[in-house]
Amino acid sequence: MRLPSRIRPPRLTLARSLGFVLLAAVVLALVSEALSSYNDLQLANGAYYFAVLAGLTLLTGLSGQISLGHGALMAVGAYTVALLIGNEHWPVLPALIAAVLTSAVVGVLVGAAATRLRGPYLAGVTLAFAVGLPALAGKYPSTFGGANGLVINPPTSPSWLGQSFPLERWEAWIACAGALVVLFAIYNLVHSAVGRSLQAVRDDEIAASLCGLRVARLQTLAFVVSAACAGLAGGLLTLVLQLAAPGAFTLGLSLALLTGVVLGGLGSILGAIWGAALLVLLPIWSNDIAHAFSFSTNVTNNLPLAIYGLVLILAMLLWPSGLQGALGLLGLRVSTSLKNRASTRYPVGGAGQERAAARRGGASPPQGREEEEVR
Amino acid sequence: MLEIEALTTDYGPVRAIDGVTLSVDRGSITAVLGANGAGKTTLLRTISGLERPTGGRVLMDGEDIAGEHVEDIARRGLAHVPEGRGVIVELSVEENLRLGGLWRGRDAAKTAEIYELFPALAQRRSEPAASLSGGERQMLSIGRALMARPRVLLLDEPSLGLAPMVSTRIMRLVRGLALGRDLAVLLVEQNARSALSVADRGVVLNVGHVVADGSARELAADDGLARAYLGL
Amino acid sequence: MDWHAPTWGSEGVTKFIDLTLNGISTGAVYAAVALALVLIWRATRIVNFAQGAMFMFTTFIASAVIDSGGSYWLGFAVALACGFVLGALVERIVIRRVEGGPPLNAVIVALGLLILLEAIAGMIWGNTPRSFPPAFSIRGYEIGGTRVLFAPNDTFTVLVVIGTALALRALFQRTKLGLQMRAAAFQPEVARMLGVRVGRMLTLGWALAALVGSLAGVLIAPSVFVGPNQFDPLLVFGFTAAIIGGLDRPEGAAVGGVLLGLVLSYVSGYEGASLVTLAALVLLVVVLMIRPGGLFSSTRERQV
Numbered sequence: 001m002r003l004p005s006r007i008r009p010p011r012l013t014l015a016r017s018l019g020f021v022l023l024a025a026v027v028l029a030l031v032s033e034a035l036s037s038y039n040d041l042q043l044a045n046g047a048y049y050f051a052v053l054a055g056l057t058l059l060t061g062l063s064g065q066i067s068l069g070h071g072a073l074m075a076v077g078a079y080t081v082a083l084l085i086g087n088e089h090w091p092v093l094p095a096l097i098a099a100v101l102t103s104a105v106v107g108v109l110v111g112a113a114a115t116r117l118r119g120p121y122l123a124g125v126t127l128a129f130a131v132g133l134p135a136l137a138g139k140y141p142s143t144f145g146g147a148n149g150l151v152i153n154p155p156t157s158p159s160w161l162g163q164s165f166p167l168e169r170w171e172a173w174i175a176c177a178g179a180l181v182v183l184f185a186i187y188n189l190v191h192s193a194v195g196r197s198l199q200a201v202r203d204d205e206i207a208a209s210l211c212g213l214r215v216a217r218l219q220t221l222a223f224v225v226s227a228a229c230a231g232l233a234g235g236l237l238t239l240v241l242q243l244a245a246p247g248a249f250t251l252g253l254s255l256a257l258l259t260g261v262v263l264g265g266l267g268s269i270l271g272a273i274w275g276a277a278l279l280v281l282l283p284i285w286s287n288d289i290a291h292a293f294s295f296s297t298n299v300t301n302n303l304p305l306a307i308y309g310l311v312l313i314l315a316m317l318l319w320p321s322g323l324q325g326a327l328g329l330l331g332l333r334v335s336t337s338l339k340n341r342a343s344t345r346y347p348v349g350g351a352g353q354e355r356a357a358a359r360r361g362g363a364s365p366p367q368g369r370e371e372e373e374v375r
Numbered sequence: 376m377l378e379i380e381a382l383t384t385d386y387g388p389v390r391a392i393d394g395v396t397l398s399v400d401r402g403s404i405t406a407v408l409g410a411n412g413a414g415k416t417t418l419l420r421t422i423s424g425l426e427r428p429t430g431g432r433v434l435m436d437g438e439d440i441a442g443e444h445v446e447d448i449a450r451r452g453l454a455h456v457p458e459g460r461g462v463i464v465e466l467s468v469e470e471n472l473r474l475g476g477l478w479r480g481r482d483a484a485k486t487a488e489i490y491e492l493f494p495a496l497a498q499r500r501s502e503p504a505a506s507l508s509g510g511e512r513q514m515l516s517i518g519r520a521l522m523a524r525p526r527v528l529l530l531d532e533p534s535l536g537l538a539p540m541v542s543t544r545i546m547r548l549v550r551g552l553a554l555g556r557d558l559a560v561l562l563v564e565q566n567a568r569s570a571l572s573v574a575d576r577g578v579v580l581n582v583g584h585v586v587a588d589g590s591a592r593e594l595a596a597d598d599g600l601a602r603a604y605l606g607l
Numbered sequence: 608m609d610w611h612a613p614t615w616g617s618e619g620v621t622k623f624i625d626l627t628l629n630g631i632s633t634g635a636v637y638a639a640v641a642l643a644l645v646l647i648w649r650a651t652r653i654v655n656f657a658q659g660a661m662f663m664f665t666t667f668i669a670s671a672v673i674d675s676g677g678s679y680w681l682g683f684a685v686a687l688a689c690g691f692v693l694g695a696l697v698e699r700i701v702i703r704r705v706e707g708g709p710p711l712n713a714v715i716v717a718l719g720l721l722i723l724l725e726a727i728a729g730m731i732w733g734n735t736p737r738s739f740p741p742a743f744s745i746r747g748y749e750i751g752g753t754r755v756l757f758a759p760n761d762t763f764t765v766l767v768v769i770g771t772a773l774a775l776r777a778l779f780q781r782t783k784l785g786l787q788m789r790a791a792a793f794q795p796e797v798a799r800m801l802g803v804r805v806g807r808m809l810t811l812g813w814a815l816a817a818l819v820g821s822l823a824g825v826l827i828a829p830s831v832f833v834g835p836n837q838f839d840p841l842l843v844f845g846f847t848a849a850i851i852g853g854l855d856r857p858e859g860a861a862v863g864g865v866l867l868g869l870v871l872s873y874v875s876g877y878e879g880a881s882l883v884t885l886a887a888l889v890l891l892v893v894v895l896m897i898r899p900g901g902l903f904s905s906t907r908e909r910q911v
Contacts, residue, residue, distance in 0.1 A: 066711065113892060116899040119710065120654050124850035125891055131843055132888030138881040251843070255718055262715045299730045302835075306726035312719025316712045317704050423800060445799040454800075461797040463790055474790050477783055478802030523802065 014188055021184045028176045032169050040168040041240070042280050047175035048236035049276035051182040053261050054269060055229025058186055060258070061267025062195060063222035064202030065114055069126035070230045071254035072133040073110075075244070076103040077231030079137075082150040082244035092155050092174065096235045103231020104224050111223025115216040130254040134246040149245025152238065175236045182229050187269060189225065198222055263315055265324025274323040282308060376400045377422075377453075377527050377559045382431035382441070384414075384421045391417040393583040394431070399559040399576075401526070404550065406574035406591065407563045413580040415563040416458055419529045422561070423455035424448040435527060450478050454520035458531040460512045464505035468496055471504050471515055476522030489518040492548075510541040517545075521552070527559045528552070534566050542566065546573045571595040621753055626876040627869065628757035634868020635768040639823035640845025641852060641860035642772060643816040648854045650792045650812030651698075651706050653713045657720035659842030661697070661817055662824030663835065664724050665689040667732055669825055670739055670833050679740055686821045694817025698810045706809070725835040736834030745829065764826045771819060772861055788812055844871070847887050851894045853901025862902060866890075 032040050056070050077099035084090040084098055110129065114122055137144040144150065157170035189195050200208040201218050209215045238244045260279045265271025286304035295303065319326040377399040384392050392414040399405040407415050420426045422433050424445040433441040440448050449455070454475075463471055469486060476483030490497035493514040499507065507515060513533055520528060530549065534542030550573040553560045564570035571577055577594040579587035587600050594600060640658065647655045655661075669686035673679060701720065705713045743759040779785035790798040791808035799805050823845070824838060831837050848867045852859025867887065874886040898904055 060711065066714075113896065117895055118899070120648070120854055121850055121895060121899060121901065123654065123714075124846055125888075125895060127843060128847055128884070128888040128891045132884040132886075135881055135883075135885045139879075139885075251839070259715055259718060262711055266711065298733050301734065302726040302729035305722050306730065309719045309721070309723030309726055313701060313716050313723065316716045316719070317701070320705075320708060320712050425796065425800070445796075446802050446804050449800055449802040457797070457800065461794065461800065463794050463797060465793045466786075466789065470786055473783075474786055474798075474803070475801050477787060519801070 017184060017187055021180045024183075025177070025180055028180075029173065032172045032176070035169075035172075037166055037168040040166070040172040042284075044168070044172040044175040044236075044240045046276045046280045047172070047179040048233040048240065049257075049260065049279045050179045050272055051236065052230045052233035052257060053264070053272040053275045053279075054182050054186045055226035055233075056257055057261045057264075057267055057269070057272045057275075058190065058198075058229075059222050059226035060261060061271075062190060062202065063198045063219060065219060065222060066119070066123045066258075067126045067223075067226070068123050068251075068254050068258060069110070069130035069133075070226070070257050071249045071251065072130045073103050073106060073227045073230035074234030074237065074253070075134060075137075075246070075249035076106050076227075077234030078238040078244040078249070079144060079150065079234075080231070081235035081238045082152055083143075085238075086150050086152040092239065096178065096232060096239075099231045099235035100228045101231075103234070104228040106231075107224040107227025108220065110227065111220035112216075114223055115219045126254075127251070130251050134249055137246045145245070147246060149243055149247070152242050152244075154242050155239050171240045174239055178232050178236045182232065183269065186225075186229070190269070194218070194221070259312055263312070263322050265322035268324050271322055271324040278323075282311065376436060377561065378432075378434040379418075379422065380432040380434065382418070382421060382433065383429045384417055384426050385429045386417075390429075391583055392421065392580070395578075395580070395583075395585055397576075397578045397585070397588065399527070399561050401559050402554055402557045403575040404553050404560040404562055404573060406567075406570040406577040407561060407580060408565075408567045408570060408577060408594075409580035411565070412582075414583040415580055416531055417583075418580070419455060419457075419531050419561065419563055423453060423529055425455075446478075449523075452523070452526040453529070454523060454525035454527070455529040456516045456520050456531060456533065458535065460509075460516040462504045462507070462512045462515055464503065467501050467503055468507070468515060469500045471519050472496075472522055475519035479523045482524065484522045484524055486522070489521060492521075493518055509536050510538070510545070513537065513541075513545055517549075517552075521556075524556075525558065527561070529561050529563075531563045532565060533562070534564060534569060542569060546570070549573060567601070568595070621755075622876065625756035626872045628755060628761070629876075630869035630872030631865060632757065632761035632764050632868070633827075633872065634848075634865035635765045636823050636827045636841070636864075637844050637848040637867050638861045638864025639768050639771065639819055639826070640841055641849035641864045642775070642857055643820040643823065644846060644849040645852075645854055645857055645860045646775075646812055646816035646819065648849075650788070650809050650816075651702065653702065653706065653710070654717070654846070654854075655813075655816070656714065656717035656842070656846075657697070657724065658816075658820050658845070659838045660721040660724035660728075661693055662686075662690060662820040663833070663838040664728055665693060665817075665821040666739065666824040666828050666833050666838075667728055670737060670828075671732070673740065679742060683742070683825055686825050687818050690817040690819075690821025690824075691814045694820075695810050695814040697817070698813035702813070703806075703809075729835040732835075734835055736832035736837050739825075739828035739833050741829040760829070767822065767826065771822060772857065775815070775819070775857065784811075843884075844887060847891050850901055851891060853898075853903040855900075856903040859901055859903035 028043075032043060035043060052070060052074055056067065059065055059067055080099040080102045081095045084095040085092070090098070110126070113125065117125060137149070138146060154167055155170060155174060157165040157167070161170070197208070197213050197218055200211070201213060201215050205215055234244075234249075237248070241248070256279060260275035261272065263278055264273070264275030283304060286307040289307065290300050290303035315322070379395055379397050382392060382395045383390065395414075395418060397405060397407075407418060409415055417426060421428050421441075424440075424443055424447075428441050431441065432439045435451055435453060440451060440453075463474070466474070472486045472489055486500075490500070495511055496514055496518060499511070504512070504515060517530075517533070533545055533549070537545070546569055549560060549562065552558055562570055562574060571591045571594055574591040577587075577589065577591045578585055579594065579600065587594060587597070643658055644655060647653060647658075665686045668689050669682035672685050673682040677685075697720065701716060702713070705716050741760040743763050745758045745760045747754045747756050747758045749755075779789055787798070787803045788808045788811060790801070791803055791805040792812070795805045798808075823841070827838070827841055831841070844867060845864075848863035849860055850863070851867060852861070852863030867890065870890050871883050871886060875883050878886075894902060
């Protein structure tokens with residue numbers, strides 16, 4: 001059911017979206033000047049989170065394919081950048097492009113496998129991928145630096161910015177530039193024929209293929225695009241942290257990315273922005289709360305996680321459409337999403353779609369869904 | 376007996392049934408007729424609790440059951456044989472039948488009784504219900520409903536997808552059941568001729584409203600009505 | 608990549624037998640976890656990512672009981688009972704609200720529950736892993752002079768899992784309750800129309816699944832130690848085993864579990880423990896490419 005939105009910006013053409021992005025770049029640059037170094041770092045973090053979340057929300061929201069493995073895809077980009085900059089001394093931009101390409105290639109492989117899989121089976125494979133791929137770092141410690149990972153030198157800001165240009169601000173600029181590239185690409189992809197085709201496939205594969213859409217290709221494309229975004233994000237992360245280590249790309253990261261996408265609002269670019277903000281700010285806030293009281297060490301150490309878990313549960317129970325949906329209920333949502341409802345490859349309701357889902361292997365939701373009455 | 380008073384059900388902004396009033400006595404059949412989308416299935420689903428009514432009452436032997444949970448209504452002795460039969464294909468024929476009588480416990484019918492009624496099912500008792508033909512599935516779902524010795528029976532389009540001979544046989548069977556077991560039967564059918572041939576009373580729905588109501592004989596004889604709403 | 612061909616002297620044979628037996632006993636535990644996941648999937652079409660955290664919690668409770676003087680079997684029983692109750696509570700209070708909605712929401716709720724339970728366990732018992740006693744001796748059997756890597760405790764593990772699987776099968780196939788639970792899982796709306804209290808059946812399904820999970824937790828605890836995060840790999844492998852077998856059939860869980868256990872045991876023994884997660888991924892991909900619904904999936908669609 002589409003929630004009514006009061007404000008809808010006019011659909012932006014390619015040229016206008018480019019203009020918007022350039023404007024945003026200027027605004028972000030000015031904002032970064034005003035922020036402290038610490039906050040510039042948070043801005044950088046938020047920027048690369050946005051990059052991966054935008055791709056993930058395209059994959060899961062628009063294309064309806066669940067992925068529990070995007071942390072591993074980030075790792076691919078991260079290690080590519082670390083190897084190219086650290087060992088081969090490449091400059092930043094080519095290294096980032098290489099990161100995008102390598103993770104896109106991995107995305108082709110994963111995406112090709114994914115076209116045959118549905119729902120929990122896809123989740124299982126991406127989960128195994130998230131856990132299995134980082135094992136390579138341990139198997140080849142000489143190349144990948146083992147558990148300690150690979151260290152690179154911090155990126156140096158160009159001389160025309162001045163000698164005293166803070167490192168954190170430069171990192172924020174690079175990360176924001178990457179985020180804006182992703183924003184431009186994803187926005188225009190979502191609002192193109194390809195974007196609409198992806199949604200058509202998500203909603204009813206059989207009908208879509210009968211209309212002539214190449215289902216497998218579109219699904220793989222969604223994977224490749226989201227993998228490229230993840231790779232870019234991973235590369236940006238390496239630049240910001242100056243480190244690529246397996247400890248940064250655990251299963252926990254993949255799961256956190258998924259929660260970010262859903263909490264922010266699935267399938268919408270603004271949702272990806274909210275999600276990125278949540279992923280950066282929530283740990284900080286919960287840490288502050290934990291240390292504000294003088295609890296025992298056990299409690300203080302675990303309270304931030306407990307808060308995070310509680311937030312996830314409550315958010316899903318109270319606002320199933322994420323922050324975007326909640327804002328919509330308040331009439332405040334700015335709609336940037338094309339979709340009518342957030343659905344993964346299990347259509348919610350509708351006899352035709354249930355039959356289609358059943359044909360795909362019984363992944364339809366249980367019938368007889370009752371109201372929220374407690375029995 | 377079953378009495379429906381001014382029953383109204385909405386699907387969001389759409390009013391599926393509006394102020395429907397009818398009644399069914401024990402030992403009789405009332406047919407609910409009308410074109411596709413007239414609200415016949417919604418009516419049955421509201422009575423059995425699958426849909427929540429917006430207004431009106433559903434009285435079973437004097438008690439208002441509107442708004443109760445589906446399983447509680449079923450446990451009052453109301454059996455609903457849904458459109459598409461609702462046969463659980465993963466279970467065997469025997470298991471489907473036993474399931475129908477479980478809530479009744481000791482007072483439930485024995486499967487032997489149902490097999491006597493439907494010999495074709497007896498031969499397939501251990502087979503998965505998925506292997507049954509349409510007519511056999513219809514027999515299974517009716518038999519399953521009878522296991523709980525209901526007082527009220529709702530039948531949604533029993534002849535759908537069945538060969539005319541099979542559907543006639545089922546209609547006659549329903550008539551026999553209504554009389555022999557003192558059931559109040561509410562029969563939804565698109566095949567108006569067939570339904571009116573076994574029913575005592577009839578109600579015609581159009582876009583959620585009752586547009587005609589009377590004895591089956593009167594309705595069958597009314598040509599204008601037949602052409603307008605029943606495709607006869 | 609170095610690949611050491613197994614030597615086939617008597618040492619090689621012993622090693623192979625050891626790895627096989629080890630694979631069967633760890634596989635039995637994966638099968639139990641997979642079985643719990645399959646039970647919940649069949650009942651409510653939700654993947655319970657919080658399963659590992661739930662049986663971590665009940666194992667902690669058992670550990671607390673044993674540490675404060677209770678016998679092993681008392682702790683064992685308490686763990687199972689707590690699992691049953693915890694499963695019922697989780698379904699009733701949390702999961703009930705997201706059943707039937709977008710599945711991704713159920714995934715997020717389960718993840719939130721996982722994080723919350725692990726954090727609470729850390730708050731109560733701390734984050735340092737602690738030891739847990741085995742039910743029986745872990746000293747391997749002596750067969751013809753050599754000691755195999757299979758002990759009385761492993762026999763217990765395998766027998767208990769087999770027994771549980773058989774008991775569940777009997778419950779589902781032969782009892783009235785089992786019939787109602789199956790009907791509630793296959794066609795909840797139709798089951799309601801036949802007077803089945805579907806809500807209660809779903810709660811019972813979760814409670815049973817959590818009980819089976821608790822069993823798995825207690826069985827594996829001696830080898831992995833008890834800590835808030837110690838059971839995470841078990842969830843990943845249990846889920847992998849469930850997928851390999853196909854989420855709709857309990858037999859699949861059993862076969863998937865043992866298969867995974869064997870493959871991981873061989874890889875760990877011949878290639879090293881660091882490749883174990885990669886091996887799981889490869890096995891999973893191979894199986895799913897051949898049968899996208901898991902080994903025991905049927906191609907028959909569900910008809911309404």
